[in-house]
Amino acid sequence: MTVPQTVVRALARVVGDRWIRTAVAELEMYAADALPTKRRRPGVVVLPGDPAEVASVVRILADAGVPFVARGAGTGLSGGAIAGADAVVVVLTRLTRIIAIDPQNRSATVEVGVINDRLTAAVAAHGLHYAPDPSSQTVCTIGGNVAENAGGPHCLKYGVTTNHILALDVVLPDGSQATLGSPSGDAWGPDLVGLFVGSEGRFGIATSVTVRLTPTPTVVRTLLADFTSLSAAGECVSAIIASGIVPAALEMMDRNCIGAVEASIYAAGYPTDADAVLLVELDGRDATSVAEDAAAVRGLLEDHGARGVSEATDPAARARLWHGRKKAFGALGRISRDLVVQDTVVPRSALPEVLRAIEEIGKTFGITISNVFHAGDGNLHPNITFDAENPEEIVRVEEAAAAIMHACVRAGGTVTGEHGVGLDKTRYLPLIFDAETLGAMQAVQRVFDPWDLANPGKVLPTHGVAHWHAVDRRGAA
Amino acid sequence: MIGDRVRSLLGPDVVAGTATGGQPIVAPRDEDGVALLLRAACAHGWGVRIAGLGHWRPDDGPADVVLSTRRIDRPVRAAPEDLVATADAGLAWSAMQAALAEEGVWVGIDHPGTERSVGSVAATATTGALSSGMGRVRDHVLGLTLVTGEGRIVRAGGTVVKNVAGYDLAKLAVGSFGAFGVVTSVTFRLRAVPRADQTLQVQGRRDQLLEAALAVTEAGIIPSALELRNAARDERASWSLAVRALGRAAEVRATLEAVRQETGLPWEVVDTGAAAAFWRNWQHRAIQSPTTIRLGCVPTGLARCLDAVTRIGPDVVVSVSVASGSLRVTTDCGPEAIDRLRHTMTEIEVPVTVERGPWSTLAAAGHFGAYREGVGPLVTRLRKTFDPKSVFVVPVGAGA
Numbered sequence: 001m002t003v004p005q006t007v008v009r010a011l012a013r014v015v016g017d018r019w020i021r022t023a024v025a026e027l028e029m030y031a032a033d034a035l036p037t038k039r040r041r042p043g044v045v046v047l048p049g050d051p052a053e054v055a056s057v058v059r060i061l062a063d064a065g066v067p068f069v070a071r072g073a074g075t076g077l078s079g080g081a082i083a084g085a086d087a088v089v090v091v092l093t094r095l096t097r098i099i100a101i102d103p104q105n106r107s108a109t110v111e112v113g114v115i116n117d118r119l120t121a122a123v124a125a126h127g128l129h130y131a132p133d134p135s136s137q138t139v140c141t142i143g144g145n146v147a148e149n150a151g152g153p154h155c156l157k158y159g160v161t162t163n164h165i166l167a168l169d170v171v172l173p174d175g176s177q178a179t180l181g182s183p184s185g186d187a188w189g190p191d192l193v194g195l196f197v198g199s200e201g202r203f204g205i206a207t208s209v210t211v212r213l214t215p216t217p218t219v220v221r222t223l224l225a226d227f228t229s230l231s232a233a234g235e236c237v238s239a240i241i242a243s244g245i246v247p248a249a250l251e252m253m254d255r256n257c258i259g260a261v262e263a264s265i266y267a268a269g270y271p272t273d274a275d276a277v278l279l280v281e282l283d284g285r286d287a288t289s290v291a292e293d294a295a296a297v298r299g300l301l302e303d304h305g306a307r308g309v310s311e312a313t314d315p316a317a318r319a320r321l322w323h324g325r326k327k328a329f330g331a332l333g334r335i336s337r338d339l340v341v342q343d344t345v346v347p348r349s350a351l352p353e354v355l356r357a358i359e360e361i362g363k364t365f366g367i368t369i370s371n372v373f374h375a376g377d378g379n380l381h382p383n384i385t386f387d388a389e390n391p392e393e394i395v396r397v398e399e400a401a402a403a404i405m406h407a408c409v410r411a412g413g414t415v416t417g418e419h420g421v422g423l424d425k426t427r428y429l430p431l432i433f434d435a436e437t438l439g440a441m442q443a444v445q446r447v448f449d450p451w452d453l454a455n456p457g458k459v460l461p462t463h464g465v466a467h468w469h470a471v472d473r474r475g476a477a
Numbered sequence: 478m479i480g481d482r483v484r485s486l487l488g489p490d491v492v493a494g495t496a497t498g499g500q501p502i503v504a505p506r507d508e509d510g511v512a513l514l515l516r517a518a519c520a521h522g523w524g525v526r527i528a529g530l531g532h533w534r535p536d537d538g539p540a541d542v543v544l545s546t547r548r549i550d551r552p553v554r555a556a557p558e559d560l561v562a563t564a565d566a567g568l569a570w571s572a573m574q575a576a577l578a579e580e581g582v583w584v585g586i587d588h589p590g591t592e593r594s595v596g597s598v599a600a601t602a603t604t605g606a607l608s609s610g611m612g613r614v615r616d617h618v619l620g621l622t623l624v625t626g627e628g629r630i631v632r633a634g635g636t637v638v639k640n641v642a643g644y645d646l647a648k649l650a651v652g653s654f655g656a657f658g659v660v661t662s663v664t665f666r667l668r669a670v671p672r673a674d675q676t677l678q679v680q681g682r683r684d685q686l687l688e689a690a691l692a693v694t695e696a697g698i699i700p701s702a703l704e705l706r707n708a709a710r711d712e713r714a715s716w717s718l719a720v721r722a723l724g725r726a727a728e729v730r731a732t733l734e735a736v737r738q739e740t741g742l743p744w745e746v747v748d749t750g751a752a753a754a755f756w757r758n759w760q761h762r763a764i765q766s767p768t769t770i771r772l773g774c775v776p777t778g779l780a781r782c783l784d785a786v787t788r789i790g791p792d793v794v795v796s797v798s799v800a801s802g803s804l805r806v807t808t809d810c811g812p813e814a815i816d817r818l819r820h821t822m823t824e825i826e827v828p829v830t831v832e833r834g835p836w837s838t839l840a841a842a843g844h845f846g847a848y849r850e851g852v853g854p855l856v857t858r859l860r861k862t863f864d865p866k867s868v869f870v871v872p873v874g875a876g877a
Binding site: 102103104105106107127128148149151155159160162163172176177178179180182183184185186187188189190191192193194195197198199202215216218238241242243244245246284285286288289292293345346347348349374377378379412413414415416417418419420421425428429432433434436437438439440441443444445446447448459460466468469 | 556557558559560561581602612613615616625629630631632633635636637638639640641642643644645646648649651652653656657668669670672691694695697698699724725727728730731732735771772773774775776777801802803826827828830845846847848849850851852855856858859862863865873
């Protein structure tokens, strides 16, 4: 099935011919996001220029019964922005206005195509920043962050996207519009902002977002500790968390990852003979109290077997340490041509046990797994490097990924902490949710989208979902 | 009649008493019992009112059955090393915090009122002064169990600190006043018990103190609490501004010193021994009159909101969490006064939520009043999804 030409012409009338893509070569550009194992060419790509055009586009598609998939920068790691030949990709990267900055109330309103890093740059002069900082923050969009409930290293102290969204202007799947939340974050009614954030485009398309801004800390201390044992590093993470100190960030990288970074243009000076490094950042307003915390963390690192603990002595050195961490995924491209970035969360006390299990899984399936992750949250990113042109290797990658998911769930964890379910993880949801709970999720999705037009096939599995009664558009059961 | 049916279904001791209106108070011991009761309510067309420990809102309102969660109160299940804990809905909030404190951890929420249950705090999303520095109830909840109007048991969220698997149904339940189901357990994010806890307070004119508090937030200082309140029952009395800092000793000292420097006010130290009672008293003020209303303001709009709420009724008690913009007002006012307030506040995009009140007020004004354009149909459909037979007697919208 393809998108009807009448629909394509109607879309072109809204956005102009320049902002429609229908040629195969053009559509190929949108056939994948940052998940390398899934690829589908969409039927049409449309790039509306403002929220009104988004609403018009969605209305045309809803009236014609054509599925659609919202897309930001395409940096998603779960296949959430992939569409089939019967669907239209609605690209939101032209919605780049910073609508308002309100430093007194520590908020900003932006269109969804604004890049995460650009928002922080725009408010920096006010001593503020936008706290969620995914590794892709130099390219990913705020809209994508909202769809996935994105995290990042500094979410350990400051919270993930949902903790920073005050209000949303959304286009619902029927093309109607609604404002959820309020400038203060309180709502006229139930917390629909909380429900919408992280719904992966299945409840509609956000067009503008009011975010909470966070005072930028004036004192920052960044420690780098290296370990000759991955387990010891994991145990040290548990000890830091149990101490009551809340670092701004607490990140871990293993030997494979360190090697890849140090061999790349992102080299940060990590010791290449270490089995693991921990990057610990402490921040605040007061130099004395931050120094006390830094000293306490240094003590914990040394007590748990750190071979060496060094500290970034100036902003340039700190930036270099972080550059290595945030570009680690790119650096892993040196190991192999393709990379699956997995994403799970486990209780922090289970990190040593789960890291050992992941190491065993790598050996069992004969694949290389590199770990770079948000250790303070227990949010693991086992990265599997492979060759996507080798079908047999792809099977082993999928098997290993499934084994990792099962191991994390057995340890009391979940199957995604910040990358979303997308297409990649629907089959794992029954590991953590019973049929009734999945039924509730499906029923809620149908409240927003009874026709299953918005990003169909994502998030929820097709099996293991209890049947809930349908509610029609008027609310009748 | 209903009591007998319920006893035959759930056991002879499940009826725990009789409500003011004569309805049986049914107190199941677990979520399965709640589910069974709600399936029966669905089948027989009973209206069900949800209750916790009964200390938050009056025991009134039309219903055939009062479903109390008070017996769902197993000891809290804490994993202090992972900073998470799961508590049953009927557990007293104070009992949960006491048990967690023995493990060196706590939940950073200080609810208004006295002797609230865990489920009540979650279902009403009522947090107090600590919302300034520690966030709202939604920011502390990692997951919860919800029993729907049809008796379906939904386990939303999870037990780890970061989780984006599936839709965040816990957010829908928190603060919805039971419109979507009965909360039977809640999993919280924990914090280590702070080593230092200090409070300062100062009295003065309202606008002077508000200006000082705004200067604190604009300087990027975020204490755990930054709370402005009036003196009840005496309009001529001065207002108070209190600041509380929790954390490690050096951090607390630094925060309070920064507040002193930024404001230049003659702060008094509240004795450590008296501070707990000081803040408890602050929270108790929220139930000194029959109706409590929450306004979601932005900090720079607080002066206008304060002007509006001080005229809403007699003996108005006002508390403002300045950094979060959350304004709580307690008074004895009817739905007409709430409607007028909502009308005024809508102009400046301030939601007005009735947190508690007598049934006559709640039924006419609704917890939320009118929805913004496009939101009402969604809420209606969500309610039909979670409660298709309209079992729950919860007046979320105006004129319910």
